[in-house]
Amino acid sequence: MNKAKILLAIETSCDETAAAVLEMGGKNVLPKTLSSVVKSQIKLHSKMGGVVPEAAARAHVKYIRPVVEKALLSANYKLSSVNYLAVTQGPGLLPSLMVGVEFAKALAFAAKKPIIPVNHMLGHLYSPFNQSNSKSKILNLKSVFPMVSLIVSGGHTMLVLMENIKDYRVLGQTVDDAAGEAFDKVAKMLKLPYPGGPEVSKLAAKGNPRAIEFPRPMLHSKDYNFSFSGLKTAVLYFLQSNLKSEILNLKSDVCAGFQAAVIDVLVTKTMRAVKQFGAKSVSLSGGVAANTELRKTLSDNCKLKSINFFVPPVKLCTDNAEMIGLAAAFMLKNGKKPVAYQKIEANPNLTL
Ligand code: KG4
Numbered sequence: 001m002n003k004a005k006i007l008l009a010i011e012t013s014c015d016e017t018a019a020a021v022l023e024m025g026g027k028n029v030l031p032k033t034l035s036s037v038v039k040s041q042i043k044l045h046s047k048m049g050g051v052v053p054e055a056a057a058r059a060h061v062k063y064i065r066p067v068v069e070k071a072l073l074s075a076n077y078k079l080s081s082v083n084y085l086a087v088t089q090g091p092g093l094l095p096s097l098m099v100g101v102e103f104a105k106a107l108a109f110a111a112k113k114p115i116i117p118v119n120h121m122l123g124h125l126y127s128p129f130n131q132s133n134s135k136s137k138i139l140n141l142k143s144v145f146p147m148v149s150l151i152v153s154g155g156h157t158m159l160v161l162m163e164n165i166k167d168y169r170v171l172g173q174t175v176d177d178a179a180g181e182a183f184d185k186v187a188k189m190l191k192l193p194y195p196g197g198p199e200v201s202k203l204a205a206k207g208n209p210r211a212i213e214f215p216r217p218m219l220h221s222k223d224y225n226f227s228f229s230g231l232k233t234a235v236l237y238f239l240q241s242n243l244k245s246e247i248l249n250l251k252s253d254v255c256a257g258f259q260a261a262v263i264d265v266l267v268t269k270t271m272r273a274v275k276q277f278g279a280k281s282v283s284l285s286g287g288v289a290a291n292t293e294l295r296k297t298l299s300d301n302c303k304l305k306s307i308n309f310f311v312p313p314v315k316l317c318t319d320n321a322e323m324i325g326l327a328a329a330f331m332l333k334n335g336k337k338p339v340a341y342q343k344i345e346a347n348p349n350l351t352l
């Protein structure tokens with residue numbers, strides 16, 4: 001009997017130091033997560049109101065070894081028994097990426113392990129494809145494709161068409177700010193703590209989404225691109241012209257109106273792609289996929305069309321190493337070969 005192949009994945013693209021151990025699974029078996037450790041730097045960066053790249057890199061240097069050790073220990077594996085290493089190569093913040101990449105390369109050299117460099121966005125894309133009893137994850141690869149995948153994070157907003165588990169193409173992406181970035185910037189305007197997404201969505205739950213009508217940029221454009229910079233500016237102008245009024249009471253309505261505009265554009269374009277490509281499923285991933293209202297609206301739309309909807313649990317939406325391991329597992333299953341560690345460089349602008 002073949003022994004299960006074990007993968008150790010490392011992620012440091014932004015402000016989370018993360019490591020995970022996964023069992024790859026055979027040809028038609030989904031990978032299984034054995035451990036996943038995330039050390040968040042939220043406390044550090046909230047003092048500055050956003051991620052400071054050099055501070056993030058210093059924190060990664062401090063935490064990377066204990067985080068990797070903890071992931072191995074919780075999975076009950078020694079580095080010597082791991083079959084593959086996987087590491088986020090990009091996109092992300094260069095100083096942050098370099099810590100993970102150089103650490104993984106040192107492990108590959110010292111322990112003589114093959115290493116797979118992984119695109120962070122591929123991690124988000126494959127994040128629903130793991131073994132679990134939860135309905136929100138894909139348990140069976142049959143009859144889920146074609147799938148339209150909406151990836152919404154702090155740095156990216158993209159629609160991807162997955163023809164099968166191997167072949168995908170980007171249908172469109174943001175031409176300016178990412179959805180998560182817009183959430184963070186609106187939060188800053190409202191003097192809410194970093195990271196802004198969860199704060200805006202908490203306040204939005206108390207507000208009236210129809211009280212203030214914000215624009216829906218590119219809602220009717222014929223392509224699958226997005227733009228959130230104008231929406232952010234509309235919020236800024238609204239706040240400036242209402243400064244003298246009771247702005248505090250307005251905060252929740254501003255959040256609700258802004259969130260409704262973002263969700264309207266994201267969901268409308270996703271469902272349009274579903275129709276055009278005859279998709280059998282929709283998946284939602286990336287940090288903004290933690291947003292309760294977005295999860296619910298997209299799920300309701302999929303129900304109406306009687307198609308599958310997959311969204312990972314919240315802890316797998318924001319950055320983690322489990323998703324990097326999942327992407328690496330599928331890269332290997334799909335025939336990708338490991339890369340010599342000397343040839344791997346962090347790439348902050350890596351594209352999908
Ligand atoms: O995927 P992620 O952890 O990091 C990147 O790859 O960028 O996404 C982080 C983004 C941040 O902009 C954060 O504000 C946003 O995800 N976010 C949310 C929520 N939770 C996190 N946005 C809206 N609603 C949320 N509940």
Ligand code: ZN
Nearest residue numbers: 153286287319
């Ligand atoms: Zn991410």
